[in-house]
Amino acid sequence: MTGRERLLAVLEGHEPDRVPFSPNIGQWFGAHQSRGTLPQELADCSDEVDAMLKLGCDVFSRRCGPFARVRYGPEILITRDPQQEVGLNTPTEGPVTTTVETPRGVLRAVSQFQPASHTSYEREYFWKDFEREYAALKYWIEHTDYCFDAAAYAKAAARVGESGIVIVAGQQAPIKRIFNLAGPENGILWIMEHENELMELMAIHTEKAAAFAREVAESDALAMMSMDNLCSLFYTPNFFRKYCRDYYRRIGEILHANGKYWFSHACGRVAALKDQVAEVELDGLEGSPHAPLGDVDLRVFRDTIPYRRHVVWGGMTCHEQEIVKDAPARLEAHVKGLFGPMRPFHRFVFSSSCNTSVRTPFENLLLFRDNCWKHGRN
Numbered sequence: 001m002t003g004r005e006r007l008l009a010v011l012e013g014h015e016p017d018r019v020p021f022s023p024n025i026g027q028w029f030g031a032h033q034s035r036g037t038l039p040q041e042l043a044d045c046s047d048e049v050d051a052m053l054k055l056g057c058d059v060f061s062r063r064c065g066p067f068a069r070v071r072y073g074p075e076i077l078i079t080r081d082p083q084q085e086v087g088l089n090t091p092t093e094g095p096v097t098t099t100v101e102t103p104r105g106v107l108r109a110v111s112q113f114q115p116a117s118h119t120s121y122e123r124e125y126f127w128k129d130f131e132r133e134y135a136a137l138k139y140w141i142e143h144t145d146y147c148f149d150a151a152a153y154a155k156a157a158a159r160v161g162e163s164g165i166v167i168v169a170g171q172q173a174p175i176k177r178i179f180n181l182a183g184p185e186n187g188i189l190w191i192m193e194h195e196n197e198l199m200e201l202m203a204i205h206t207e208k209a210a211a212f213a214r215e216v217a218e219s220d221a222l223a224m225m226s227m228d229n230l231c232s233l234f235y236t237p238n239f240f241r242k243y244c245r246d247y248y249r250r251i252g253e254i255l256h257a258n259g260k261y262w263f264s265h266a267c268g269r270v271a272a273l274k275d276q277v278a279e280v281e282l283d284g285l286e287g288s289p290h291a292p293l294g295d296v297d298l299r300v301f302r303d304t305i306p307y308r309r310h311v312v313w314g315g316m317t318c319h320e321q322e323i324v325k326d327a328p329a330r331l332e333a334h335v336k337g338l339f340g341p342m343r344p345f346h347r348f349v350f351s352s353s354c355n356t357s358v359r360t361p362f363e364n365l366l367l368f369r370d371n372c373w374k375h376g377r378n
Contacts, residue, residue: 102136126182138200165222175235178198179234322359
């Protein structure tokens with residue numbers, strides 16, 4: 001099978017010729033590219049997609065884009081200081097201030113790149129004062145639209161070709177949007193204290209996300225993913241029902257009606273959300289970690305979730321990725337132990353949970369791949 005055929009078999013509940021090997025290596029690749037420490041085998045790769053193709057991965061990624069063009073209302077002005085964008089492969093030294101000017105007020109956020117983890121962190125959120133900044137935030141959300149870039153998607157799909165499936169990165173659940181704008185502490189407090197206003201913002205955001213989903217559903221794209229960090233520590237079952245269910249169900253209905261697949265990123269503890277995930281008919285959770293970092297038993301989750309289309313993907317956490325001592329024997333034992341109960345490998349993708357640590361030795365990536373090819377055959 002080609003990578004695309006293999007992944008389609010998994011999605012359709014059939015037995016593939018072998019387990020798909022689909023690591024998320026974006027952060028790892030970006031760190032080594034920016035530091036000049038890429039292994040010789042990947043030295044000529046321009047980005048992580050090049051690297052995945054060179055490694056022989058079954059590309060199953062929402063990182064081949066972006067495919068969403070963001071359009072703001074004419075009275076919104078967004079500036080960044082310094083002007084250079086903060087990205088995984090092009091880090092900016094020092095803090096970056098983003099300012100959003102609206103007719104209802106001004107919002108500011110400050111982020112800073114951290115070289116050790118090769119990612120950016122929020123030092124200051126946009127929404128810090130509920131009463132003073134609510135009107136500006138609402139105006140910003142109301143006057144932001146997302147348009148699907150079909151040409152960019154077609155170019156990425158052609159690049160990946162038969163090596164895999166390109167997933168469209170969509171928006172995020174409304175509660176995640178609130179957390180990103182206000183921070184989780186204020187976000188949770190304000191949901192408790194100002195529920196009506198927060199529900200209004202979430203409803204507006206859901207409508208915007210649904211409009212984007214309709215464009216994706218009518219395109220050649222096969223799948224879309226919600227850019228969440230689904231975890232029962234933040235999205236408790238009750239929070240999920242109240243603040244996420246309508247969003248996931250609404251987008252899923254749009255996509256499923258057109259024969260598409262609907263996923264969510266989920267890098268936390270999700271065992272307690274199994275029934276909720278089934279209820280909204282999510283076709284898969286990207287990167288759910290097993291113990292000790294998470295609480296998902298991939299076989300149990302796959303075989304007991306009431307929604308029978310659901311695909312599990314994971315199996316490689318930093319707990320295994322960063323092994324140095326006796327790595328060949330230990331990683332082979334891990335893969336054999338993981339794969340045994342997963343046979344006949346329907347609805348299972350061997351992937352990172354949820355990314356590849358920047359401290360992962362390149363040799364370990366090859367060991368994961370080679371052991372997947374060796375032990376993942378039916």
